[in-house]
Amino acid sequence: MSEFKLDIKEEGDVVIISTDGYLNNVGGEKIAEACYEKIDGGKNKFLLNLERSSVVNSIGVSILIEIIEKLQDSDGKLGYYNLAPIVEKTFTIMGLTKYSTVYPSEEEALAGMS
Amino acid sequence: MKGSSPVVELKLPVLPDMELSATKTAEIVAKHMELSEDKSAEISMALIEACINAFEHSQSNKQIEIHFRIKGDELEIQVTDKGKGFDESKVSIPKIEEKIGSDHKRGWGLQLIKELMDTVSFESSPEGTTVTMTKKK
Numbered sequence: 001m002s003e004f005k006l007d008i009k010e011e012g013d014v015v016i017i018s019t020d021g022y023l024n025n026v027g028g029e030k031i032a033e034a035c036y037e038k039i040d041g042g043k044n045k046f047l048l049n050l051e052r053s054s055v056v057n058s059i060g061v062s063i064l065i066e067i068i069e070k071l072q073d074s075d076g077k078l079g080y081y082n083l084a085p086i087v088e089k090t091f092t093i094m095g096l097t098k099y100s101t102v103y104p105s106e107e108e109a110l111a112g113m114s
Numbered sequence: 115m116k117g118s119s120p121v122v123e124l125k126l127p128v129l130p131d132m133e134l135s136a137t138k139t140a141e142i143v144a145k146h147m148e149l150s151e152d153k154s155a156e157i158s159m160a161l162i163e164a165c166i167n168a169f170e171h172s173q174s175n176k177q178i179e180i181h182f183r184i185k186g187d188e189l190e191i192q193v194t195d196k197g198k199g200f201d202e203s204k205v206s207i208p209k210i211e212e213k214i215g216s217d218h219k220r221g222w223g224l225q226l227i228k229e230l231m232d233t234v235s236f237e238s239s240p241e242g243t244t245v246t247m248t249k250k251k
Binding site: 022024055056057058059061062063065066068069072084085086089090093094095096098099 | 131211226230
């Protein structure tokens, strides 16, 4: 499996992180590190584009729970789009969809985050 | 008759991301059985979790073994480790409400396997654990 990569951009006050690779502990930690740096800079709205991360494991997804927890301190939001069906099902089973939102597209995600 | 079921066997070393080589095999077996893409993805996800658990239970550099057995329209997968075993009854059902605010956010593997597969059973002893899971076509 090739290295887990992130591409980070901002649309207004929303930080969009596009991932590429297996979302395991290493991938989860990279996402968390990027989010925490932006949170320290005052950001509290994050979208994850998981189009290129169709394989995940529960350890990587558990790290997203840490991000959700951190965002609660600043009334922040976490959303996702471009999820493979199995990834969305995994998020639902683990309960992430109770505290964060899955959107069908970037456009709808940005509208939902505003 | 057990002996007539086609079987694919894998032995994996306890190395990072080695579970992905098991999912590649699962995809090929699922394709051979003409399982849907959704079911194939569910099998792969459950297998990833079973392998991770086996790697963690092993607590050593021993291998884990995986058997894919095609039983008509049902796929049976067994994941075996040579670890110290565990007591399934002592594994609580994880809840995100309890994970948020807790230092322990992991522990979702068994729950995911149970939700994604049709049947799951465990045989565990101080010599190791075998997880047997099935998915119907």
